[in-house]
Amino acid sequence: MPTDPVPTHPTPTGSVPTDTAPTDPAMSVGESGEDAVLSVILEELGDLRSAATDLAALTLAPGDDAAVLELTDDGAPARIVLTTDTLSQDQDFRPSWWAQQDQGAAMGRAVGLKAAAQNLSDLNAMAATPVALLVSLTLPESTALDWVRGFYRGLAEAVRREGAEHCRIAGGDLGSGPGVSVTLTAVGRLPAGRAPLVRTGARPGDQLAVSGPLGAAGAGLALLEAGHPCDSAELARLRDAQIAPAPQLTTGAQALAAGATAGMDLSDGLLRDAGRIARASAVRVRLDEDALNHQAAALLPAAAALGLTPAEARAQTLRWVAAGGEDYELLASFPAEAALPEGFLKVGEILEPGSDADGAREVVLTGAIDDQGWDSLRRR
């Protein structure tokens, strides 16, 4: 008999984007963007993403940071949490960000840390505990063995961090290709009795908060792309947030314990990802511009290093905070009266759908910002 007293989470379709798939068959993925491509995929999957079999049931289907798979058993059913993420050369990192002599072990370590961060962060966003990683490596034949050594040292470093100590490397696959591409699959587990943290539960009146300051990875990306040497501790911190992120991996469980109603990790930028919580929860989000500007001020040294004028710097630092992406902080909603977990920063509130002059906009931010966040597929 199942011993889990907590209902295992929303209906399988609960967090699937509501956009309808584009109907023009000639449209490319670059023209339609990530959300539309995902709609096509989910429509095509039909009940393959939800229907239970005798052996297993997806109690949380594609649409959230990870899926929850319940394995049917004579005893208590076990729930595992599954997610996968790819890093590709020139899309997610560039060899030229490292000096020639660092393109072996040092670059390998950073890519390992980032690949682990992406995936472990998605498990954290479900409040799941990482237990295993599978590692698929596509490598150009010229890749130095030292790169591979460095990569596995990066992975090892990541799984020794607080929150990931139970994670083992379960295997993988090797292949050859024109550029480095790394795909990790991460498996987590949910403790008996713990419901996952999902995107669907935000309610009007909730506070919206992040687990730490945003924008460092975006600022780091701008410094790297400008070829800046990052020759101060502050600039090196921003660069490292981009090339070798080290997300906190206990914030999902902390958020749940504090009463979080919804949560996800921030990979594509606050504006875009807040829109995903809004859509999944059928609410809207108001972001607090003062709170975001306060976070943006911490990034002014990067703007100065890039030679921006004070006005440009104000706009650019806000763009890094609101739309930079790759921060891997947790974005979560909490009841208005809840005390936020230590280190969390309030960034806004949840609104009724369509309840004010801003009409149907999912994410409301006073003061325009000309960047909506990251889309991996849309042509730039």
Ligand SMILES: Nc1ncnc2c1ncn2[C@@H]1O[C@H](COP(=O)(O)OP(=O)(O)OP(=O)(O)O)[C@@H](O)[C@H]1O
């Ligand atoms: N090729 C695919 N086939 C089926 N489902 C997919 C596919 N790509 C993404 N999904 C599902 O769509 C949802 C959103 O995917 P996405 O990669 O944007 O995850 P995310 O958590 O929003 O982003 P990140 O992994 O960067 O944190 C996830 O539930 C994912 O499993």
Ligand SMILES: Cc1ncc(C[n+]2csc(CCOP(=O)(O)O)c2C)c(N)n1
């Ligand atoms: C060379 C280079 N160009 C751009 C970026 C920025 N970038 C890449 S993926 C991503 C969002 C998360 O992606 P996903 O949803 O796939 O996890 C962002 C902001 C980078 N890191 N390197």
Ligand SMILES: [Mg+2]
């Ligand atoms: Mg995610």
